[in-house]
Amino acid sequence: MLNQIAQAIVLGGYYALIACGLSFMLSVMRVINLAHGSLLVLGGYFLWYLGENYQVSPFVGLLALVPLLALAGWALQRFLLERSARGGELLPILTTFGLSIVLDNLLFEQFGADTRSLAPYIGDLAWDSFELPGGIFVGQIGVLTLVAAIVLLGGLQLFLSRTGTGKAIRATAEDPDTAGIVGIDARKASAIASAIAVGSIGVASAALGMRATFDAYAGGAQLLFAFEATIIGGAGSLWGTLIGGIVLALAQTAGAAIHPQGFLIGGHLAFILVLFARFLFLPGEFTYRLRRIAGLAK
Amino acid sequence: MTTNILNISRRGFVSASIAGTAALALGGRGLAADAPKLKVGFISPRTGPLAGFGQTDGYVLEKVRETLAKGVTLGGKAYAVEILDRDTQSDPSRAGQLAKDLINNDGIDMMLVISTPEVINPVSDACEAAGVPCLSTVMPWEAWYFGRGAKPGQPSPFKWTYHFGFGVDEFYKAYVSQWSLIETNKKVGVMYPNDADGNAIRAALAPKLAAAGFTIIDPGPYEDGTTDYSSQIALFKKEKVEIFNTFPIPPDFAAFWRQAAQQGLHKQVKIVQVAKTGLFPSDVEALGSLGNKIAGACYWHKAFPYKSPLTGLSGTDLADGYEAKTGKEWTQQLGATMSLFDAGFAALNKASDAKDKASVAKSLAGLNTETMIGKVDFTSGPFPNVSPGPIIGGQWVKSQNPKFKYDFVVTENATDKNVPVAAKLQPYNA
Numbered sequence: 001m002l003n004q005i006a007q008a009i010v011l012g013g014y015y016a017l018i019a020c021g022l023s024f025m026l027s028v029m030r031v032i033n034l035a036h037g038s039l040l041v042l043g044g045y046f047l048w049y050l051g052e053n054y055q056v057s058p059f060v061g062l063l064a065l066v067p068l069l070a071l072a073g074w075a076l077q078r079f080l081l082e083r084s085a086r087g088g089e090l091l092p093i094l095t096t097f098g099l100s101i102v103l104d105n106l107l108f109e110q111f112g113a114d115t116r117s118l119a120p121y122i123g124d125l126a127w128d129s130f131e132l133p134g135g136i137f138v139g140q141i142g143v144l145t146l147v148a149a150i151v152l153l154g155g156l157q158l159f160l161s162r163t164g165t166g167k168a169i170r171a172t173a174e175d176p177d178t179a180g181i182v183g184i185d186a187r188k189a190s191a192i193a194s195a196i197a198v199g200s201i202g203v204a205s206a207a208l209g210m211r212a213t214f215d216a217y218a219g220g221a222q223l224l225f226a227f228e229a230t231i232i233g234g235a236g237s238l239w240g241t242l243i244g245g246i247v248l249a250l251a252q253t254a255g256a257a258i259h260p261q262g263f264l265i266g267g268h269l270a271f272i273l274v275l276f277a278r279f280l281f282l283p284g285e286f287t288y289r290l291r292r293i294a295g296l297a298k
Numbered sequence: 299m300t301t302n303i304l305n306i307s308r309r310g311f312v313s314a315s316i317a318g319t320a321a322l323a324l325g326g327r328g329l330a331a332d333a334p335k336l337k338v339g340f341i342s343p344r345t346g347p348l349a350g351f352g353q354t355d356g357y358v359l360e361k362v363r364e365t366l367a368k369g370v371t372l373g374g375k376a377y378a379v380e381i382l383d384r385d386t387q388s389d390p391s392r393a394g395q396l397a398k399d400l401i402n403n404d405g406i407d408m409m410l411v412i413s414t415p416e417v418i419n420p421v422s423d424a425c426e427a428a429g430v431p432c433l434s435t436v437m438p439w440e441a442w443y444f445g446r447g448a449k450p451g452q453p454s455p456f457k458w459t460y461h462f463g464f465g466v467d468e469f470y471k472a473y474v475s476q477w478s479l480i481e482t483n484k485k486v487g488v489m490y491p492n493d494a495d496g497n498a499i500r501a502a503l504a505p506k507l508a509a510a511g512f513t514i515i516d517p518g519p520y521e522d523g524t525t526d527y528s529s530q531i532a533l534f535k536k537e538k539v540e541i542f543n544t545f546p547i548p549p550d551f552a553a554f555w556r557q558a559a560q561q562g563l564h565k566q567v568k569i570v571q572v573a574k575t576g577l578f579p580s581d582v583e584a585l586g587s588l589g590n591k592i593a594g595a596c597y598w599h600k601a602f603p604y605k606s607p608l609t610g611l612s613g614t615d616l617a618d619g620y621e622a623k624t625g626k627e628w629t630q631q632l633g634a635t636m637s638l639f640d641a642g643f644a645a646l647n648k649a650s651d652a653k654d655k656a657s658v659a660k661s662l663a664g665l666n667t668e669t670m671i672g673k674v675d676f677t678s679g680p681f682p683n684v685s686p687g688p689i690i691g692g693q694w695v696k697s698q699n700p701k702f703k704y705d706f707v708v709t710e711n712a713t714d715k716n717v718p719v720a721a722k723l724q725p726y727n728a
Contacts, residue, residue, distance in 0.1 A: 007528040007557075014525075105345075113349030114580030115548050119556070119588075120703075126586050127559035139560035212525070213552040213584045217347055221523055249526070256529060260518040261492050263526070 003136045008253040010138050012229075012246030013146025014211060018204040018222055019229035020152050023241040025197040026230060028160070028173040029190060030089075031081060034096040036226055037219030038103035039198060043069060043205025044118070044214045045111055051121035058118045058206045065202040073198025077191045100219065108216035118209030126210060145207045149242060152200055157238045159196075169193045228271040234278075247274075333369050336377040336652055338642065339384065339400040339409045341421050342635070346388025350548075350578050351413035351436070351631055357620050358635040359383055365609045370643070372652045382406060386417050394420035401428045408658055409433070410642045412635055415441050415494050422446060422459040431658040433642050435463040435671075436597060436634050439684045441498050454682045458655075460662045462641065462674045462685035463634070464597050466502040468713045469689055472595050473503075473571065474510050475712035476691035477541055479723040482568050485513045487539035489530060489554065491546055492519035495574060499545050515539055522547050527554045531561045541569045548575040552584055559588055568725040569593055571691075579627045582694045582704045589704055591726045593693045598633030598671050599708055603716050606670040608640045613670065627702045633670045640669035672714055688714035693723055 022036045033039075046065050050056035080099065084091040119126035122141075129137040160166040171179040172189040179186050208214055208222060225248070233244020248267050255266015340359070344352035359381065366379045382404055386393040393416070400406045401424065409432040411421040418434045423446060425432035434442065442461045448454060477484075488504065490496040496519060508514050515537045517530040531554075534542070542563075544551060551572060558564060571593045575581050582589040600617035611619070616636060617628035646652045649661035663682060666675040671687055679685045691710040697703055707721040 003532060004528050007526055011526050108345055108349070113345075113353045114578070115350070115552070115584045116580070117552060117584035117586065119552075119586035120583065122586075124587065127556045127564075127588060129560035129562075137561045139557065142560075211553065211556065213549045215347070215349075215549075218549065225525075252524075253526060253528075256520070256524070256526070260520045260530070263524040264521045 002134060004253050004257065005250070006132065006136050006138055007142075008249040009246055010142035010146055011252075012249035013149045013242075014142065014207055014245070015225050015229040015248050016153065016233075016242040016245030017145055017149035017207050019226040019233070019241050019245055020149065020156070020204065020238075021197045021199075021201040022223075022226045023230040023233065023238060024156060024200065025194070027237070028169050028193045029077075029081075029197070030173065031092045031096070032227070033197070034093060034223065035100040035103060036096075036201065037221070037223030038100040038107075039069065039072075039201050039219075040205050040208055040222050040226075041214050041216065041219045042103055042107060043202045044209040045107060045116065047118055047206055047209055048116045048121075051118060055121070058121055058209065062202055062206055065205065066199045069202045070195040070199030074191045074195040076198060077194035078187075081194065082187065082190065100223075104217055104219060111216060113215065115213045115215050116209070117213040118206065122210055139211075141207075141210050145211065148203055148207065149245070152203060153238045153242050156196070156200070160238075165189070165192060225267075228267060232271055232274045333376045333378045334653060336370075336372070336379045336408075336646070337404060337406040338379065338381050339397070339404070339406040339411075340381055341384045341386060341393060341396055341400075341409070341411045341417065342413055343388045343417050344385035346386075347547075348386075348388040348414055348416065350580070350629075352385065353578075353626075354620060354629055354632045355383070355412075355635055357623060358616075358632060358639070361609050361611065361616070361619070361636075362639050372643070372647045373649060375652070377652060388416065390416045390420050393417050394424050397421040397424035398428070401425070401430050406430065407653060407655065408642060408646060410638050412436050412638050413631070415445060418442060418461070419446055422461070426456055426459045429458055429655060431645070431655055431662055432459045433638065433645065433662060434459070434461045435638050435641075435687070436631070437461075437463070438469075438495070438498060439463060439465040439686060440502060441494060443681055443684055445494070445498075448681070456683045458659050460665075460676060460683050460685075462637075462676075463671070463687040464689040464713075465684075465686050466499065466506075468686060469499075469503055469573070469595065470506045470510075471712045472689050472691045472710065473507065473543070475710040476571065476593065476595075476723065477512070477569060479709065480568055480725055482540040483538065484511060484541070485515060485537060485539045486541040486543055487515045487530075487534040487537065487567075488542075489527075489544040489546060490516070490519060491522050491550070493522055493547075495545050512541070522550060524550065525553055527557050528561070530554075531558050531563055534558075534563055535561065535566065538566065540567060541571065542567045543571045543573075545574045546572075548581045548584075551575040551581075555585060555588055564588065565727050568727055569723070570726045571595075576694065578629045578631070579702065579704055579706075589694060590696060591693060591724050591728075593691065593709070593723065593726075594706065595689045595691050596630040596706060596708075597687065597689055598630045598637070599690060599692070599706065599717065600628055600633070601708060601718055601720060602633060602671065602714075603718070604668060604670055604672055606636045606640050607668065608643050609636070611636070611670075616670070625701075627697075630706075637669035637671040637674070641665065641667060641674045644669070644674075672716070688717070690714065690717050691723075693721065695721070695724070 047058045047061040050061040084095040168189045176186040229245040233240035251270030252267040255262030342352045384396040411434045413436045490500045576594040600613040644667040649658045694704045697705040709723040711717045
């Protein structure tokens, strides 16, 4: 039992990490980035390509991947989301949906059907473990992922609350027009936010590739986990996302303990329960945001 | 990996499309000049989650089309042949639609369909309903025969559809043979998911293995896409299993086996016998150092001693040709796809009239021929529409070829004694 809980917390760290970019995008830009999973896989292929052809460790590869993805995030905002946002609140979401389909199929064209993983380039780290008291083993890569999630989410939270740029991004998210009046360049703030959100996906790509495998169409499942963790955690609170990831993993583990088939269902149930509970009992900011995204409120 | 898709300019794309269309039109006219035209549909998963199966189809189609380019003589009569290949995108409902489209709009004379229940069953059903002869391979035949509504003890309900290749019984024979190669405590931990294959294997294979003296430790079905397996791993460790067997989708196995290694299960298990994953080299490469000495099974290997009667290629010809052309390691799917064309054209050849569907279906029913995977014989199978084929046990070991990471070597041949055993099974934990 203790073992399962320990494994769930470690897994929750992974969910929180993959949810980080999605949560940031949703909280400060009010866009659900449906291309999140595809970008995650794209990053995985980038790291795999460096490892396979140039024997570059994924950890080193991240130094190149994160800036490149950040650039892609900036371009995504400038050239796609900003333009589609003029057509209404729903259009940016549809744009990211289209982008995900394009990305998936481009990846398939380029890399084919082979299952890929970053495990071959990190040696035994892929399956080494720490022994905790009580004969509990936790994977080193899982612990590393959990630490990465805490550092990344915490860092972003600090950035938003403490720095001038962070405050400009928050102001833009609340009300771009008013932010403009006080001299904030809303376009720039949004582009920076998007760059950060997409850049952070790179770290999640490394985690995905090291703990499991991916192929061109693997993004959908990751998007689902990331979305569930984001919503459970409160759609827009970064620390909440960490809690959301761990709650999702605990719910899955509880589901699996009841019945081996209950793993995914446990997670989905927790997601739906939290969603409805929020709608019914907490008619505040969260509900307002969701309604706005769904086009139900202005 | 050499093509750069991002390089295509709009103008380049348009002119390439026009050139392609023109070439197709010209090619069609050239063939249609004198001989009557035979149309053969070929449906496989080339993109989507099942794309690993369809990856080699382009090369096999190229070889088959080379052979058929000048037309073919079937039953003493010359024909021009057109193969209409379609991609299901791994979507069962699309598979059914493609089949109906080929039948109704293209007027195909015969259907060939390959790989997994998600592709084959809907296509076979469409052909059965429309009265078009259909031949398939690469899925357990039980899931094809019983999965489409046939009942044991009753006459076969199928008139137009035929299937050849491995079934549960072949897995049973291969596993018993393979697992006797190493001394173990005969305790088998199994991970069978809650999907068509997993449930069929749990119901049909596990009891037979138990009857053969193996103790089956089954934690119960799990859902595809599960990301944490700590309870199953704990059970296997507690029960001290020395053999492990699973039929998962490939990403699930990679996640499971790494977690198992984190918990130390890999030091205890002597045979890691996987199916459905570990079919193709990339599945094993993705496991990193944990991929070494994983045992698997194959429906074809380049060491099979049979030639393709249609193209005249031997197993090594086909595998080497594919590696030279694509730079990728050969896979067992190459020979399976080739055998489907071998058997299909053998049936067309033996039909009294290759353009007459009833006569082709009759020819299929009496088909007894050799293909790249060995014998395909519908006259002596367990059911009139089924011809069981081999499944050969083997093991992934470090590749001799520096270009590739792992090679699959044959370690037992219970289901086809003509296949040479190349190596001794090594314990996984040694």
